Amino acid sequence: MKPRSRRGGGRPTIADVARKAGVGAITVSRALREPERVSPELREQIARAVDALGYVPDRNARALASARADVIGVLVPSLTNNVFAEVVRGIYDGLGDTHLQVQLGNTHYSGLEEERLLQVFLSQKPSALIVSGIDQTPAARALLESAGCPVVQIMEIGPDPVDMMIGFSHLEGGRAVTRHMIEAGYRKVGFIGARMDPRSQRRLAGYRAAMEAAGLYDVRLVTTTTTPSSVSLGQELFRDALAKVPTLDAVFCNNDDLALGVLFEANRAALAIPSKVGIAGFNDLDMMHVAFPSITSVRTPRYEIGRQAIAMARAAIAGKRPADLVVDTGFELMARESTARHPDGRRPPAP
Amino acid sequence: MKPRSRRGGGRPTIADVARKAGVGAITVSRALREPERVSPELREQIARAVDALGYVPDRNARALASARADVIGVLVPSLTNNVFAEVVRGIYDGLGDTHLQVQLGNTHYSGLEEERLLQVFLSQKPSALIVSGIDQTPAARALLESAGCPVVQIMEIGPDPVDMMIGFSHLEGGRAVTRHMIEAGYRKVGFIGARMDPRSQRRLAGYRAAMEAAGLYDVRLVTTTTTPSSVSLGQELFRDALAKVPTLDAVFCNNDDLALGVLFEANRAALAIPSKVGIAGFNDLDMMHVAFPSITSVRTPRYEIGRQAIAMARAAIAGKRPADLVVDTGFELMARESTARHPDGRRPPAP
DNA sequence: CCGACAATTGGTAGCGCTACCATCCCTCTG
DNA sequence: CAGAGGGATGGTAGCGCTACCAATTGTCGG
Known part of the structure; x- marks a missing residue:
């Protein structure tokens, strides 16, 4: 026929x-x-x-016949957030010239959306999955555990990996900057946070731990919103924070966009940095060291996390499971001009 | 059996x-x-x-049997560039709750990489393709023309669409800001450009056209590099530009990151903005209106371009080809403090 | 010199789904 | 009341590839 x-x-x-x-x-x-x-x-x-x-x-025929698509599913909460944009860049670069493809999903910081996308991704039988964070819903976690492929959780580390994990402690990051500001002589250190996703929450917890340890914690110093972060929001939240606590002498921002907004607003209000007000951000975007004055931040290895996540996934796909299933990349405190206030005539502590 | x-x-x-x-x-x-x-x-x-x-x-079986995958291939030159991050966000949002998926490819501003990715994408028989810009290589163009699916070129418009097109004229954008600065009284208007991809080239062409029309053009005012753009690069290029032409009284930057770097460097060098030096950027990121002083820029509808590109692709997939195959979204000049210098006692021209 | 064994190649039978066409049943027309 | 026409449903035959196993050849030790 x-x-x-x-x-x-x-x-x-x-x-x-x-x-x-x-x-x-x-x-x-x-x-x-x-x-x-x-x-x-x-x-x-x-x-x-x-x-x-x-x-x-034909990739479709190949995937059907071998019951496995040459696809790595990647779920991130945002594509415009520079942090995840860099993670994704690391992921693409980590692919090298393999035949693997990346399937990107944007969860919009929603656990339900994550579940839905996981369903969709699973229907292609991906070779591996990369998901952001450690706060999956129970349903999402169940899907991941029965995915039948390597899974890498990125950006954070926690006690109970689905499979593999690479990231750092946001709590420790928050604690480190806050402690740094306290040591620089600031006393009314505020916290400004947007979005307040789980990672932001843990940065706040680190801030709180450091403030409490120094006997300086006060709820009124904390100004947060679930609105997505932006430079202009940093400006607004700083105004709000000052209105609540006029004696505020420093702010630790959730992220660098907010910090930039605070910087501009301080300039506008003629509040001298760092003498009148100290500023610190989180993630250490390129602009932080260029800003005038340069802004203290916590450098996070987001590009490297993307690259290594792929490396771990590829190893697992090839059957060579890495020795360390959980990798702590750490972070680096970048102390700069924006927090360089010498406390009461004392020199700042040597590094 | x-x-x-x-x-x-x-x-x-x-x-x-x-x-x-x-x-x-x-x-x-x-x-x-x-x-x-x-x-x-x-x-x-x-x-x-x-x-x-x-x-x-099973998506793979479905794709094989119907000779068509529910996938829209999207090629962008960068994922970290905020502009394309927003385009991609628009694309994902435009999908709504269709069963369509996006397959994202990063060409790294390379025509060869674009060809390679096109090959890979085509091997899945996508439902539609979205590509950035209008400067495909002949081979890439041939692949697009024989793709057998709707194709949308985005971000720019030109005379010879492969199929559909949505974007705006970067030349006109560049011309508009430059003209604005000239009208504000600036004479030694420099151009600072990074990356210098085809769209940047056309912005430069617009700058040049405006400067020549005013009899102000001078090659020495143009400072470009093919290095990827960043805030710190803006700082450096501004220093270079000043070293070449110490009488420089304004700069039009390729994009907003550079403009921000120029702003910081001007602050650092105590060059008053806008009286001593005027600054303009391109794309109008959120931070531009928050900056102190706020920075003039050209608002580009990148999110909308992403959304509409998907809308056009979906219409074409459904067999309803849109009436306008080429859509000019236009742009909007956002004149702000950074270029608000009144020329020789004259008021700036009314809008 | 023979059987064992590895290396190389090929045939067959699907993978899970959908295009195409046939069938069936109902309603409607003349 | 026969026949036409249309809507709903199902059977068959692949889509292009790979898993599995069989077949063939060459190599080697005993």
Whole structure:
């Protein structure tokens, strides 16, 4: 019986290549996926046929037949947030020239959306999954645990990995900057936070721990909102914080965008930095060291986290599970002009 | 003959659902894709079976059988550049709750990489393609023309669309800001550009056109590099520009990151803005209106371009090709404090 | 010199779904 | 009341590829 006319628009198939090269279809398949299992002569012959016909394997057929797509599903809460943009860049760069593809999903910081996307991703049988954070819903966690592929949780570390994990402690990050500001002589150190996703919450917890340890904690110093972060929001929240506590002498911002907004607002209100008010951010975007004055921040290795997450996933796909399933990348406090106030004539503590 | 044991890990298939619902497999398929072609009773019955079994269609099988994947391929030159991050956000938002998925590719501003990714994307038979810019290589263009699916070129418009197009004229954008600065009384208006991709080149062309029209053009006013843009690079290039032309009285920056770097450097060097030096950026990121002083920029509808590109692609997929295949979104000049210098006692021209 | 064994190649039978066409049943027309 | 026409449903045959196993060849130790 005559086969029905090609639906796919006449693109050559593996059978065409096999015919042209005078070999079996399966050998062509092997030559493309595991060249070392095919003799050099045939390999060469097949390569010529592939070039001549302009053959490109059909990923859909391949995925169906092998019950595994060459796709790594990646779930991030935001694509415009520079932090995740950098993570994603690291992920793409970590792919190198593998045949793997990335399937990106944006959860918009919503656990339900994460569940939904996980369902969708799973329906493609991905080779691995990368998800952001450690606060999956129970349903999402169940999906991850029965995913049947390597899973990497990124950006944070916690006690109970689904599989693998790479990130750092946001609580310790928050604690470190806050402590630094206290040591610089600031007493009324405020916290300004937008979005307040779980990672922000933990930065706040670190702030609170440091403030309480110094006997300086006061709820009224904390100004947060669930509104998405932006530079202009930093400006607004700083105004709010000052209105609540006019004696505020420093602010630790949730992230660098807010810190920049605070800087501009302080400039506008003619509040001298760092003498009148100290400013610190989080993530250490490029602009922080260029700003005038330069802004203290916590450098987070987000690009590296993306790269390494892929490296871990690739190792696991290849069956070589890394020795360390949980990797703490740490962070680095970048103390700069915006918090360089010397307390009561004392020199700041040596590093 | 007994079928080989399930490779897919025992997930239910359409046949399982059909059996459970007491209907044919094809009816299940239809109930899921074109519910209106199935009677309400069966639809209901099938829905129950789907829920009971937790059935999720296999995208790979679906794509193979229908020779069409529910995927829209999107090629952007960068993921960290806020502009494209916003475009991508618009694209994801434009998807709504369709079953469509986005496949994102990062060309790193390379035509060759664009070709390679196009090959890869085409091997999945995407439902549509969205590509950035209008400067595809001949090979990439050929691939697009024979893609057999709707194609949307975004961010720019030009005379020769592959299929559909949505964007604005970067040349006109550059011309508009430059003219604005000249009208504000600046004479030695410099151009600072990083990356210098085709769109930047056209902004420069617009700058040049405006400067020449005013008899002010001088090559030495132009400072560019192919290095990727950043705030710190803005700082450096501004220093370079001043070293070349110490009488420089304004700069039009390629983009807002550079403009921010210039602002900080001007602050640092105690050059008053806007009296001593005027500053303008491009794209109008949120921070531009918050900055102190606020910075003049050109607002570009990048989020909207992403949304509309998807809308156009969806219409075309559904067979309803939009009336306007080429959409000019325009742009908006946002004149702010950073260029508010009154020329020689004259009031600035009314808007 | 023979059987064992590895290396290389090929045939067959699906993977899970949908395009195509056939069938069935109902309603409507003349 | 026969026949036409249309809507709903189902069967069959692949989509292009790979898993599994069989077949063939060459190599080696005993």
